[in-house]
Amino acid sequence: MWSNLATLTRYRGLIQSLVVRDLKARYRGSVLGFFWSFVNPLLLLSIYTFVFSYILVNDEKRTQPYSVFMFCGLLPWTWFSASLTEACGSLISGGNLIKKVLFPAEVLPIVAVLSNMVHFCLGLLILAGFMVGTGHYPNPVNLPWFPLVVLIQLIFTTAIALILSSLTVHFRDIRDLVSNLLTFWFFATPIIYFYKAENVQKLKWLFNINPFFHLSVSYQEILFFQPENPGDTFVHGHLMWLLVMGAASCLLFLLGYWLFDRLRDSFAEVV
Amino acid sequence: MTPSIELDHVTKIYRRYGGRHFATLKSALLQRSMLRDLQPQETFTALNDVSCTVAPGQTLGVIGRNGSGKSTSLKLVAGITKPTSGTVRVRGRISALIELGAGFHPEISGRENVFINGIMLGLSRREIQQRFDEIVEFAELKDFIDAPVKTYSSGMYMRLGFAVAIHVDPDVLLVDEVLAVGDEGFTHKCLDKFGEFKRRNKTILLVTHSLGLVERFCDEALWLDHGEKRAQGDPKRVIGAYMTDVERQEEQQLAAIDAKAQHESAEPASQPFAGPSDASAIQGDMMQATEGRWGSGGAHISDVLLLGEHEQSTHVFHTGEPVTIAFTVSTVKPLSDFAFGIGIFNAEGVCVYGTNTDIEEFEPDTLSGQSTVRMHIEALDLVEGTYKLDVAIHRRDGAPYDYHRLLYTFRVKSRLKDVGIYRPKHSWTFSPSIKFRLKP
Numbered sequence: 210m211w212s213n214l215a216t217l218t219r220y221r222g223l224i225q226s227l228v229v230r231d232l233k234a235r236y237r238g239s240v241l242g243f244f245w246s247f248v249n250p251l252l253l254l255s256i257y258t259f260v261f262s263y264i265l266v267n268d269e270k271r272t273q274p275y276s277v278f279m280f281c282g283l284l285p286w287t288w289f290s291a292s293l294t295e296a297c298g299s300l301i302s303g304g305n306l307i308k309k310v311l312f313p314a315e316v317l318p319i320v321a322v323l324s325n326m327v328h329f330c331l332g333l334l335i336l337a338g339f340m341v342g343t344g345h346y347p348n349p350v351n352l353p354w355f356p357l358v359v360l361i362q363l364i365f366t367t368a369i370a371l372i373l374s375s376l377t378v379h380f381r382d383i384r385d386l387v388s389n390l391l392t393f394w395f396f397a398t399p400i401i402y403f404y405k406a407e408n409v410q411k412l413k414w415l416f417n418i419n420p421f422f423h424l425s426v427s428y429q430e431i432l433f434f435q436p437e438n439p440g441d442t443f444v445h446g447h448l449m450w451l452l453v454m455g456a457a458s459c460l461l462f463l464l465g466y467w468l469f470d471r472l473r474d475s476f477a478e479v480v
Numbered sequence: 481m482t483p484s485i486e487l488d489h490v491t492k493i494y495r496r497y498g499g500r501h502f503a504t505l506k507s508a509l510l511q512r513s514m515l516r517d518l519q520p521q522e523t524f525t526a527l528n529d530v531s532c533t534v535a536p537g538q539t540l541g542v543i544g545r546n547g548s549g550k551s552t553s554l555k556l557v558a559g560i561t562k563p564t565s566g567t568v569r570v571r572g573r574i575s576a577l578i579e580l581g582a583g584f585h586p587e588i589s590g591r592e593n594v595f596i597n598g599i600m601l602g603l604s605r606r607e608i609q610q611r612f613d614e615i616v617e618f619a620e621l622k623d624f625i626d627a628p629v630k631t632y633s634s635g636m637y638m639r640l641g642f643a644v645a646i647h648v649d650p651d652v653l654l655v656d657e658v659l660a661v662g663d664e665g666f667t668h669k670c671l672d673k674f675g676e677f678k679r680r681n682k683t684i685l686l687v688t689h690s691l692g693l694v695e696r697f698c699d700e701a702l703w704l705d706h707g708e709k710r711a712q713g714d715p716k717r718v719i720g721a722y723m724t725d726v727e728r729q730e731e732q733q734l735a736a737i738d739a740k741a742q743h744e745s746a747e748p749a750s751q752p753f754a755g756p757s758d759a760s761a762i763q764g765d766m767m768q769a770t771e772g773r774w775g776s777g778g779a780h781i782s783d784v785l786l787l788g789e790h791e792q793s794t795h796v797f798h799t800g801e802p803v804t805i806a807f808t809v810s811t812v813k814p815l816s817d818f819a820f821g822i823g824i825f826n827a828e829g830v831c832v833y834g835t836n837t838d839i840e841e842f843e844p845d846t847l848s849g850q851s852t853v854r855m856h857i858e859a860l861d862l863v864e865g866t867y868k869l870d871v872a873i874h875r876r877d878g879a880p881y882d883y884h885r886l887l888y889t890f891r892v893k894s895r896l897k898d899v900g901i902y903r904p905k906h907s908w909t910f911s912p913s914i915k916f917r918l919k920p
């Protein structure tokens with residue numbers, strides 16, 4: 210396992226070109242092309258904004274402007290959920306490679322995660338646009354922590370992607386299971402609602418065991434909220450939880466890679 | 481010298497998960513049989529204790545029937561699957577031409593696919609850049625390289641895949657039945673490229689059904705049969721042994737078909753057989769290749785045998801071998817009007833030859849009781865193929881007593897792939913100004 214993990218770095222070039230291919234191929238032949246990367250989250254955002262600003266009116270003062278608040282949680286979630294959905298099927302759709310070419314199978318789920326990460330980064334540009342539009346800027350003191358959150362999410366997502374993709378080869382219905390579970394998970398995470406709301410705080414222990422809760426809250430604290438007391442930074446907010454989550458993600462990654470490595474030999478036969 | 485490829489007591493057992501083709505997590509959880517289901521219920525031994533070594537610079541041809549483990553052995557050498565037991569050792573960079581263009585993405589251009597495919601096969605971006613023109617030229621796709629791969633014909637697709645794989649510059653090249661791509665010219669180019677590899681002391685493992693290619697091209701041949709190694713060594717010798725075995729198998733199959741026909745004709749001819757009984761109907765019927773048996777039942781043919789040179793019953797002959805068609809005739813009442821006939825048909829139903837004793841001006845006198853008839857053919861000068869035999873006893877006007885239509889099958893084998901039906905004995909002479917090279 211360790212030697213395999215070490216060779217993973219040798220596949221940088223391969224992963225890189227596959228991600229580029231993925232992005233190119235996805236929009237090849239469509240009129241708007243790469244622009245869809247922007248349009249998709251934008252449309253989603255306007256629907257949510259419409260619903261929660263005009264129909265189910267959100268009168269929580271602290272989450273205004275609501276569109277920026279929601280976007281801070283929605284972007285990482287889209288990255289997470291799209292990665293997992295794609296990773297689940299990645300080994301099966303890449304079966305030809307696994308069966309016919311000497312090909313490091315773990316590259317496939319990793320590429321799924323990374324190409325969605327590129328979309329996430331593009332989405333950040335839209336978020337920046339919204340911030341400019343609404344005049345609501347993040348506290349610059351917190352911004353240096355942003356890459357850490359992204360890194361932890363990357364490790365966490367990759368770990369789950371490895372586990373799910375290798376199991377899906379044997380149990381095809383994981384794919385459907387995951388897409389349903391993700392919907393449930395979305396609403397179980399404070400993305401469209403405020404985690405400091407009274408009802409959420411009552412069930413704090415339940416939210417604390419939701420790993421994505423710590424990610425989405427970290428994003429919101431860094432990108433959206435202003436410190437309640439001047440001088441307060443993210444360090445006093447959710448950092449501890451985030452670090453625990455980071456350590457757990459690393460362990461989960463090792464576990465996921467171990468599982469993937471154990472099942473590796475069966476891929477060429479079962480896919 | 482350390483071998484380039486080394487298989488050491490390699491066994492590969494594929495697991496078949498009985499009745500669990502489409503696994504569902506639900507059922508596994510519900511029945512709490514997850515662990516049990518993950519245990520193989522049925523196994524299939526694709527390779528059984530195979531050992532072989534290939535020295536650097538050698539070309540090994542792997543031959544065998546379908547399902548004999550050829551492709552499995554190639555996948556093991558390529559490292560795509562792991563052996564169940566035993567070890568596989570390969571020295572140097574491997575390039576496997578197993579499925580050409582396996583990693584091509586249809587939506588993006590040939591150029592981009594060459595790069596990605598090359599990286600998948602272990603080249604660096606710079607290495608591909610250096611070889612790019614060579615690859616495109618080899619694939620003969622200069623004008624189409626910037627078009628998306630989905631617009632390629634399957635031949636273009638294969639050529640590009642082949643070109644990339646061959647330019648990886650491997651130390652060990654694995655080839656699985658891929659020379660069937662492209663036209664004659666491209667195949668020649670591929671063979672030339674293989675030749676160049678050989679000269680540069682690279683090792684090639686070639687899996688193919690084309691025995692001629694193995695004979696011409698390989699230093700050694702390996703014959704696999706049902707996952708076991710039957711022979712390894714000089715290609716001519718191994719191919720000879722393999723061909724003999726294939727013939728033996730065919731002989732068994734034809735004998736089984738024949739046994740059925742014999743069984744049917746062994747039934748007593750007490751009742752007239754169904755079917756047309758007058759001469760004109762028979763004439764019309766000759767054109768239709770329906771097998772069967774009919775006749776008035778006045779006489780009865782049984783024990784139709786094809787005998788080889790040494791009087792042994794056989795179904796596979798080589799072009800030019802002598803054949804004797806022998807059968808037993810029995811009558812209830814003595815007959816005075818009779819003729820024996822035979823007809824040979826090829827697989828398309830074309831009558832290759834037909835004759836009877838009446839045509840050949842034998843005047844019938846009497847036939848009674850049980851007797852044998854033998855027709856000897858000095859040399860079976862037919863081209864390779866499967867042939868069917870008619871045997872009949874009939875009145876001189878054609879009305880049959882017992883007509884066996886296309887019931888017996890035999891096969892003619894030939895080393896030469898000449899075409900047509902009949903192979904007249906022949907020889908060539910050339911004036912001294914024409915020279916031929918001897919085939920190696």
